Amino acid sequence: MADHIANPESEGPAGGWGSLKSLARIYGETWPTPAAIESLARQNKPHGFMCVSCAWPKPVNYHPFEFCENGAKATMWDLTNARCTPDFWNDHTVSELRSWKDHDLEMTGRLTHPMRYDAGTDRYVEVTWEEAFTRIGATLKQLHPDSAVFYSSGHAGLEAAYLYALLARSYGTNNLPQSSNMCHETTSVGLNKVIGSPVGTVVWEDLEKADAFFFFGQNPGSNSPRFLHPLQDAKKRGAKIVTFNPVIEQGLVSFVNPQNPFDMLTGNETAISDHYLQVKAGGDIAAILGLCKTVIEADDEAVASGTNRVIDVEFIDAHTTGFSSFIGCVRQSAWHDIERESGLTETAIRDAADVYIRAERVIGVYGMGLTQHAQGALNVAMLVNLLLLRGNIGREGAGCCPVRGHSNVQGQRTVGVAEKTKLIPMEKLKELFDFNPPTEDGLTIVDAVKGMIAGDIKATICLGGNLLRAVPEQGEMETGWASQDLTVMVSTKLNRSHLFPGRHAYILPCLSRLEIDEQATGPQAVTTEDSFSHISGSLGKRTPASKYLKSELAIVTGIAKATLADNPSLRWDEWTGDYGLVRELIEATYPDDFKDYNRRMFEPGGFYRGNDAHQRVWNTDEGKAVFTTPDRMNALSFDDAEGRFRLVTMRSNDQFNTTIYGYSDRFRGIEGTRDVVLMCEDDIARAGLTPGQSVSLVSDFGDGKRRVLPGLSVVAHKLPRGTVGAYYPECNVLNAIDHHDELSKTPASKAIPVRIE
Template identity: 70%
Template sequence: MSDIDDLPLKSGPAGGWGSLSGMKQVMRTSRPEAGFLDTLRRQNKPGGFMCSSCAWPKPPNYRAFEFCENGAKHTMWENTSHRCTPAFWDDHTVTELRDWSDHDLEMTGRLTAPLRFDAESDRYVETSWEEAIDGIAAILKNLSPEEVVFYASGHAALEASYLYGLLARLYGTNNLPQSSNMCHETTSVGLKEVIGSPVGTVIWEDIAKTDCFFFFGQNPGTNSPRFLHPLKEAKDRGVRIVTFNPLREQGLVSFISPQDPVAMATGKETIISDQYHQLRAGGDVAAILGLCKAVIEADDAAQEAGRPRILDVAFIEEHTTGFDTFIETCRNTSWSDITREAGLTEGALREAADVYMTSERVIGVYGMGLTQHSRGALNIAMLVNLMLLRGNIGRPGAGMCPVRGHSNVQGQRTVGIAEKAELIPNDRLKTLFDFDPPLEDGTHIVDAVEGLFTKKIKAFLCLGGNLLRAVPEQKRMEEAWAGQEMSVMVSTKLNRSHLFPAGHAWILPCLGRAEIDEQATGPQAVSIEDSFSMIHGSTGHRKPPSPLLKSEMAIVCALGKALIPDNPKLRWDEWTGDYGLVRDLIERTYPDDFAEYNNRLFTPGGFWRENPAHKRIWETESGKAVFTDPDQLNSISFEDAEGRYRLITLRSNDQFNTTIYGYSDRFRGIEGTRDVVLMNEEDMAAAGYVKGDRVALVSDAGDEETRRLGGLAVIPYQIPRGTLAGYYPECNVLISIKHHDQLSKTPASKSIPVRIEKDA
């Protein structure tokens, strides 16, 4: 651990030598197997494998090295030479491991054999695949379908995900929550409400044609570093970028391309953002309303002076509804109310609006900084309002660009990992497989967690992920998770969710995406969907770390064969042997999205699952894009009060979701520790804290539950007053399961009400 007083609290540009240094450090600790450089060479390219890290699209005209720092870290981390064999448990108990860090648990290496928890010895013991599958199926047969949850993270490819959703429905349930419930479900629900599309509308061609980006709550330097290359190219051709984010994130400040020898040799930076506005956490509604107000005022002035209109009136009249109500709200809301809630000056908002008004083609980019609020859907609707004012959706070089976090999280939704029955083509499933799919909605992850608390949920099957660490209410979750009748986790490495085993618990080790998946008909390919709705084929080339590992497809099919009564239309063995047969099923189930699926699998840049809103076809209730009239000026669900702060959870430069590669967050100048809280210096002085003071954060949600996270060092940081920041997933312990977006139920991790106090 570093001495807090020695922390430099500064960083250089994103990319550059710092990026190479970060990769080198993870390479030193993970010790990837020989040949990993060849693996990196194949990453995100046709004929190679698709990165398991973020969902940023893979370009058709790829570079020599089509991976970023975090993608390389993930590949090295998964292709480690470390092994967690069954012998590991000779020296360790489950209870003992609860004191280990997330980083140290994964450092034990790749799991090599299926494991069953033995309560008497408090250890996992090796078991056979046959015993594991038969044991799991036997327990499931004695439970009611509504008592069982089939959870999926974004790791599993489209083929296994399709059959996993089918398996759950054959079993009799739509209890299919997925990791998007905790991040971009607000996009899936919020965008659908206002433009009729649950996903973003832009494609690569739009990125190349735009002349302006507006960023809200998205950090490409940490969460999607490959985005920095097209941003640099955009800056080289004069594109303007305006950023709204509570923290100054280095990836949106400056960048040195590690693939540019001249820039690396000279240290020449590309300045990314032309304007950077640090608004209050939860202040996006007011900020965007201010932008819209400035645009409308400019349009009014243009009309009075006889100049061309600022608004795209023809587009608004033909393609939208709700404009008149919205424009009146813009006119009637005072600048003083807007600036108070946004935490920005009127001048700053007008300056940003000037860029918007003088740009012909604007792309609105956002991430979880918009989605993870109590009114996250309102955030998204407000950004859509701004884009609609000048027709910036559904034409070249413009549109909505939500940046997804996990590689196939969007694609899993596309092929049926969804708890809402209305999203599933049940008639086609009935015809294809000769059964009656359940028509009742299943559980969202929030419902599933609450079901664990009330013991209505008695078993969890997890196709990847570290759910216990990813959700709110971590302390209650640990007790509830262990209180289930059964937990089953398909995993590559140990994680915290394994350490609170249910009455019956199994860990089923699976292949990584970069590894050879050999089945009856030979090596298999899988496919994933990226943030642009492009479908890519992926083929592994590395030797698996153990002959006992199975693919996610093989695990799902084995469980289906053991659990579901015989049915001639359920060809589990054939599907395991030839994944192309499963792609044929996906095509028959979703013919509009997956036409010629197998033939187009390795199209450079992927093949596009077309988006109606991209063509100005609005699949909304009104048949038009919807202007939303905001009913409040922030995206939070609590009042400001003396001593109450808004806490933002962050990911460091050295992590991916709940995976912690190390303790370096060089972009924020924090090294050797994650036990910190970032605080405005004026707030520190007012509260009587100095750098390095040890404090605790205490949930201030207004309920009776006390949630506390102690042992944190106060770090002065350039952050708006009243806003704090700390690391995810550690800060999840402070979030109430009831603190979520009203529409999507996505946990509100970017505006947690907390108090700060001296640690005992």
């Protein structure tokens, strides 16, 4: 049975010279423009541009260089001097490119011209913007609106996202799934159910006052490295950090601050986690139950001895419901069951709980290690249970902190990119734009994928992203995707989704957020929302990669004008010419969140749109925060069996989402390849394997379909027994579309049942 690891072996600290060497390699491969350094100096600052990578907040008191390794990679990736022009297709067919790696596709450079797929030659050919819009509109007009899907990644700003949602609803559908469907929809649904907020409750100032941070399934070293700065500050003031994660993530072990000359010259490391508990994949429910059990036992002892209570009785009585049922469940839970399901010892869990008990203010941090499970919503609810026990939501230095991935993924939901009608002020839209919005809920990603495979979805518009690569069931999806009447990809670079074109297929190249967006009234700014619900303006300064590029907003309005019937209230040309008018519409639609929007958009740190749960106002059905009584101890949809493993999909520090910057995962010591499966030494021996042996992972979901990922090299790694790891998005081929969170339908990518052949 695994215990906690105070100082796990690693390939060196996060940050430091390793980070700089990695950036130097990317610079050498992409040769970005000389203006890259100036761009990096403006990144995540007022009147600068907002990072196109993660959604980590921008502090009011920013550093001289307010970017991380991955943020800088994303910037240089956009500023590459490589160009994928129409001439590229003189030498390559679409079918040939299907054998290329994701990295190699993007290394062809920035897309420069709108392109249309020509089935006769199996190539994309240049097309004018007017022709592309006209043909897209003509195809959409022939289809039933509910047979079309309007997908969005987290790249586009709030202005383009708002008009994109308006386009879809004016067309007649709420089929507006978004990338959060695949990662944090469990937060949006599950967190909302128990505290009445679909987003986290903390703000930047809370980080500075917390006495302890409890991490669950989140990896700041690769996914949000700027988080390491406040964590380093917290450690220096004596705060404690406890981590629960099946995988040892180096950012939560130690950190050398690249912006601190002393640290860099001396190699001075800050140890991050005081306790690192390698919980089984899917075992967080049991682990948190053990924490809660220790807290309640300590409270029982306090009552018996007449000392101060450990649980916050006044808060629980005034602000929560369901406590008596929950505490009864906790008391009845046996430690041997908790140990079995979590993979942790009672001693390790009690030591971690002691940190929680001693801390006055605690922040609970989590990522997709909690959300991407068959019982992901219960994972989130259990973390909320832990925080509620001591009143750690809705006060300074405490709260719930889900860390979102893409830069504006949360904000797009805020302004209407959502398939659930209850989230949208439909009457306000009717009043503003003089049309009747559709009243039926739209499709989630899971339902959209099923529809594509079944042939029911006839068209997909993608505002950014690499959807075909990001979703489960990739084998069947490639066929279903290509069978559509229309596929439209708004993109900056070539990706795998372009290589399975529908009967009519278009690649529409867009501006990067770093580039000048010149419209009728002059250069335009866009806005984004971070993980702490703050809105920030973003202003591009670089010369566009091609004179033929359009902004995402201009592409949305171009499709809208070619598709929709005339409506004087839909002033697409005016909105394209002045994005400030779009922000006025957003404020009119969501007045409580966006008051004085245009005036406040460049406030340092962004302006806060508010969060009722942060003020202990609970917008739940019960009118209070809800204690959830668990009916199980793991987050799985399957039972353990001989030869069955729990596969955790992982990202390297050399990628962002589906973008693969290179083949160096220095934190795990893996170089030159992504074709690996990580296993603990005991599992390797028990399976009769040897390190370096080539194996296949085979889905063991139990639906009779054979899903295989071949050619993986076995690598010995510190993991809990029964848990194996391999890279996303390659592993998506193993995930069944029906393997998802019960409440939110988020794909359960953090515990996929597999066997090894």
